[in-house]
Amino acid sequence: MEKIIDLGQYVAMFVNWLMDFGRPFFDFLKNSGNGFIDSIEWVLTATPFYVVILIFTLLAYFKAGKGVALFTVLGLGLIYMMGFWNDTMVTLALILVSTITALVLGVPLGIWAAKSPKADKAIHPILDVMQTMPAFVYLIPAVLFFSVGKFPGAVATVIFAMPPAVRLTTLGIKELPKDVIEAALSCGVTGTQLLFKVELPLAMRTISTGINQTIMMALSMVVIAGMIAAGGLGEQVLAGINNLDIGLGFESGLAVVILAIVLDRITQAFGNPKDKINNK
Amino acid sequence: MKDSIKIRVKDLTLIFGKRKKEALRLLTKGVSKTEILKKTGCTIGVDRATFDIKDGEVFVVMGLSGSGKSTLLRCLNRLIEPTAGEVFVNDDNITKKNNKELLEIRRSGMSMVFQNFGLFPHRTILSNIGFGLEIKGVDKKERLIKAQEAIETVGLQGFGEQYPNQLSGGMQQRVGLARALANNPEVLLMDEAFSALDPLIRSDMQDELLDLQKKLQKTIVFITHDLDEAIKMGDRIAIMKDGKIEQIGTAEEIITNPQSEYVEAFVEKVDRKTIITAETLMFKKYVTCLYAKDGPKGVLRKMREASVEVLPVIDENHKFKGFIWLNDVLSTQEEGKTSIMDTVKEEVPKVFPDCTVEEMMPLTTATKSPIAVIHPETGRLLGIISQVSIMIEATRFDKKEIIDLKKQSKEQ
Numbered sequence: 072m073e074k075i076i077d078l079g080q081y082v083a084m085f086v087n088w089l090m091d092f093g094r095p096f097f098d099f100l101k102n103s104g105n106g107f108i109d110s111i112e113w114v115l116t117a118t119p120f121y122v123v124i125l126i127f128t129l130l131a132y133f134k135a136g137k138g139v140a141l142f143t144v145l146g147l148g149l150i151y152m153m154g155f156w157n158d159t160m161v162t163l164a165l166i167l168v169s170t171i172t173a174l175v176l177g178v179p180l181g182i183w184a185a186k187s188p189k190a191d192k193a194i195h196p197i198l199d200v201m202q203t204m205p206a207f208v209y210l211i212p213a214v215l216f217f218s219v220g221k222f223p224g225a226v227a228t229v230i231f232a233m234p235p236a237v238r239l240t241t242l243g244i245k246e247l248p249k250d251v252i253e254a255a256l257s258c259g260v261t262g263t264q265l266l267f268k269v270e271l272p273l274a275m276r277t278i279s280t281g282i283n284q285t286i287m288m289a290l291s292m293v294v295i296a297g298m299i300a301a302g303g304l305g306e307q308v309l310a311g312i313n314n315l316d317i318g319l320g321f322e323s324g325l326a327v328v329i330l331a332i333v334l335d336r337i338t339q340a341f342g343n344p345k346d347k348i349n350n351k
Numbered sequence: 352m353k354d355s356i357k358i359r360v361k362d363l364t365l366i367f368g369k370r371k372k373e374a375l376r377l378l379t380k381g382v383s384k385t386e387i388l389k390k391t392g393c394t395i396g397v398d399r400a401t402f403d404i405k406d407g408e409v410f411v412v413m414g415l416s417g418s419g420k421s422t423l424l425r426c427l428n429r430l431i432e433p434t435a436g437e438v439f440v441n442d443d444n445i446t447k448k449n450n451k452e453l454l455e456i457r458r459s460g461m462s463m464v465f466q467n468f469g470l471f472p473h474r475t476i477l478s479n480i481g482f483g484l485e486i487k488g489v490d491k492k493e494r495l496i497k498a499q500e501a502i503e504t505v506g507l508q509g510f511g512e513q514y515p516n517q518l519s520g521g522m523q524q525r526v527g528l529a530r531a532l533a534n535n536p537e538v539l540l541m542d543e544a545f546s547a548l549d550p551l552i553r554s555d556m557q558d559e560l561l562d563l564q565k566k567l568q569k570t571i572v573f574i575t576h577d578l579d580e581a582i583k584m585g586d587r588i589a590i591m592k593d594g595k596i597e598q599i600g601t602a603e604e605i606i607t608n609p610q611s612e613y614v615e616a617f618v619e620k621v622d623r624k625t626i627i628t629a630e631t632l633m634f635k636k637y638v639t640c641l642y643a644k645d646g647p648k649g650v651l652r653k654m655r656e657a658s659v660e661v662l663p664v665i666d667e668n669h670k671f672k673g674f675i676w677l678n679d680v681l682s683t684q685e686e687g688k689t690s691i692m693d694t695v696k697e698e699v700p701k702v703f704p705d706c707t708v709e710e711m712m713p714l715t716t717a718t719k720s721p722i723a724v725i726h727p728e729t730g731r732l733l734g735i736i737s738q739v740s741i742m743i744e745a746t747r748f749d750k751k752e753i754i755d756l757k758k759q760s761k762e763q
Contacts, residue, residue: 254469254527256430258483258534259457268486272473 086215097216104168104222112164120151123160127333135340142336146329155304155326162293162303162330165221169228169289174282177233181240181281182266191241198234206231206292210299224293224301232289239281243274279342286338290331304330357570358404358538363426363436365419365594368393371434384593396422398594399436407568409561411585413575419594420574421542427572428461428540429453440538458487462531466543468523470515476526477502477511483534501529504563521552528560532567539571546575557583578621590614602626624745629711630704632744633724633734640675642666642692647684650675650691663723663735664695671725671732673697696720702736703727708744715741 090097115123124147132140150159184191209230213223247270255269271278297305304327311320366374374393377386384395397419404410414420425431427438429445438445440460448456462483470479478485481498489497502511505525515523524544531539545553557580564571575581581588582602589599590613598610606626609615638657640650642664654662660677673695683694700714700722714722715738722736742753 248467248469250465250467250469251471253425253430254463254465254530255471255482257428257457257461257463257540258486258530259454259459260486261454264486268482269471273471 086212090215093216101217101222104225105220108164108168108221108225111167112161115160115164116157120147120156124148124151127337131333131337131340135336139333139336139340143333146333150326150329153322153326155307155323158302158304158307158323159326159330162290162305162327165225165228165293165296165301165303166286166289166334169225169232169293170282170286172225172229173233173285173289174236176229177236177281177285178240178278181237181278182244182271184237184241185244185270194237198237201230202234206295207298209292210296214299219300221301223299224296224305227296227299228289228292231292232285235284235288236278236281239284240274240278243277243281244270246277247273276342279338283335283338283342286334287331290327290334294327355406356403357406357408357440358410358427358572359437359439359442360400360402360404360427361437361439363397363400363423363438364434365396365422365426365431366393366434367396375435395419395594396431397426397433400591400594400596402589402596402599404570404572405586406570408586409564409571409573409584411573411575411581411588412591413578413581413585413588414591415576417593418591420576420591422594423591424463424540424542424572424574427538428457428463430463458483459534460536461538461540462534462536463540463542464524464527464531464544466547468515468520468527468547470523470526470530472515475512475514476507476518479515479526480529480533482530487534497533498529501533504532505529506559519552520548521556524548524556537570539569541571541573543574543576545580546577553580560584578617582621582626590617603628603631607631623747624709624712625707627708627744628704629702629706629722629724629736630733632708632740633704633736634740635734637735638662639732640664640691642672642695643690645691646689647680647691647694650680651677651684654680661721663721663732664691665732668729669732670730671701671723674699674720674723699723701725704733708741711736711741712745 124144127147128140128144131143150156180194184194206227209227210223213227217223217226251269251273252265255265260268293301293303294305294308297303297307297309300306304323307319307323308327310316311318311323364375364378366378368374368391370391370393374387374391374395377390378395378398382390384398388394400423402410412420412423422431426433427445429448433446436446440456445453445456471482474482477495477498480501481494484494484497499511502508505528507522507525507529510518510522515526518526524547527544545556548556560571561584573581573584575584585602587599587601588605590597590605592613598605598614600608603626605614606618606621606623609618638653638659640653640662643666645653645664650662654660654677661674664672664675666672675691675695679694679696680691683691688694699720700711700718702711702714702722702724704724704726706724711722719738721738722741723732724734724736725732739750739753739757742748743750746753748756
């Protein structure tokens with residue numbers, strides 16, 4: 072079919088202009104970002120594997136129960152024995168950095184959208200685009216601005232994983248019972264007091280679900296980011312595909328699944344504390 | 352100080368919609384609400400409400416859902432910003448306050464209790480009650496002491512460390528009340544505070560609030576859709592319809608003298624027995640006989656003139672002595688006595704003016720005598736009530752029906 076409008080051309084022009092104009096800025100971002108990722112990666116890889124497994128198992132045991140703890144110790148042990156420990160830690164470091172960044176940006180945005188209908192109106196369609204755009208597409212601008220490597224991988228991951236953090240923060244605050252908010256207001260709270268003493272603590276459960284979703288999406292994107300040399304399990308999966316190596320594909324895929332389940336169960340448990348407060 | 356005015360509301364108006372100014376202009380011109388809605392798309396939440404609330408009074412605003420009563424209440428502490436009009440508390444104009452002053456008023460002057468309690472589920476009972484103090488910046492020690500005091504006032508000792516969802520509805524509302532009281536406000540705003548409770552618990556809470564009010568003497572603005580609750584709780588009641596206050600008065604004033612068809616329809620179903628008092632019912636233009644002065648002849652003449660068979664007798668200080676009956680006077684006259692002092696029946700029913708019809712009903716069974724209404728302290732005769740008028744109030748039959756019924760029972 073013939074092209075009538077060449078939208079792609081204009082986007083390319085804009086991106087090119089931005090690249091020339093913002094080069095020093097992007098370089099600065101890349102360097103500091105890489106520093107952050109590397110330091111976390113260093114902590115995770117330098118710590119002996121059994122210590123990392125122990126920490127995760129203890130977390131699982133106290134927050135999510137015996138079953139999850141057992142799964143954690145067996146699953147992570149299997150990853151180590153399959154020889155994917157280092158790759159897994161690299162992936163985990165990317166997930167941690169991306170998730171933290173997504174939350175630092177996403178939660179305040181979510182609060183803003185909950186408080187201001189105008190902000191909500193502006194943010195909502197952007198989130199829609201971010202969530203429906205095929206994940207690979209994010210890799211293109213990330214590579215253009217930051218070339219290949221871990222940092223562009225993290226950037227693409229942040230963009231992809233942020234929407235649930237924003238959405239569920241907004242939802243958590245908006246769905247709070249009106250009378251509780253009114254009760255707080257009638258006591259004479261300031262806006263800040265309302266947010267930190269009432270809204271955020273009460274919305275925490277929903278926000279935790281958002282955090283859990285963000286982590287899950289970050290994991291899936293980090294694997295895809297293997298395509299731009301972000302390293303870790305993604306690169307192993309990619310190698311499996313490229314070489315039609317069924318064995319490698321299965322093993323690396325299994326490592327991703329194990330990591331996903333462990334992270335999911337533990338973060339979910341943080342959202343559903345076993346105390347009586349949230350029984351309602 | 353009784354009878355001094357605590358809250359003064361003047362022309363308070365709240366309009367929902369975008370073209371508020373235009374709607375307000377039309378409203379003051381006297382254009383109807385449907386017309387305003389058609390022209391501007393605005394609805395009128397509260398329509399120029401004007402009333403005074405006295406210090407230490409329980410002022411009930413009653414209306415059906417959508418009548419604007421809860422909206423009116425929220426305009427008092429500006430949880431909803433009124434479109435026009437003024438609210439004064441202690442002659443201080445609330446509507447002119449800036450945000451900081453308003454917070455101060457909400458923190459110290461006015462507290463609110465909500466229909467669905469509005470408790471913070473993530474905080475313990477004590478921490479819920481201490482919330483108002485916490486945001487005021489009161490230190491933890493003092494907060495705990497005051498919260499403990501408030502928890503005892505509402506009878507929830509021992510529950511301080513629990514969470515709201517571990518408590519029953521009635522207990523949760525006690526927490527709501529305690530939270531409001533912990534700030535020691537002058538004014539309590541209660542928005543359908545007991546409407547979500549079971550009938551039995553509601554009635555208990557009403558009694559307790561009334562007891563508490565005797566001690567605390569707060570000024571309470573109480574919103575309800577339940578007329579029985581309004582009558583029980585309210586020193587005065589304002590009836591609202593479509594955002595407008597239809598009538599303000601004591602329960603008895605409203606029931607005996609409804610000023611609009613709406614109010615009349617509303618109060619029709621009320622159990623009048625428990626509200627109408629002797630004072631309203633009594634006949635004040637009665638003929639009296641003087642105990643030491645009148646003789647049988649004089650009494651007979653008075654009876655003939657008034658065409659009655661029984662008259663009240665008073666002494667020289669207007670103090671009630673008893674009733675005198677026609678038959679007794681006739682026999683006294685036949686005996687040739689000149690004084691009626693032995694003829695007067697002194698063992699007759701007497702009540703104080705605030706006695707209700709329900710309370711007077713037992714008095715009508717033992718005797719055929721009318722009932723004397725006397726002053727509680729001086730014993731002066733204030734009025735008399737015939738048995739027929741009590742029956743009329745109690746049964747809502749008209750006078751003729753009652754007389755017919757009486758005749759029938761005599762014939763049998």
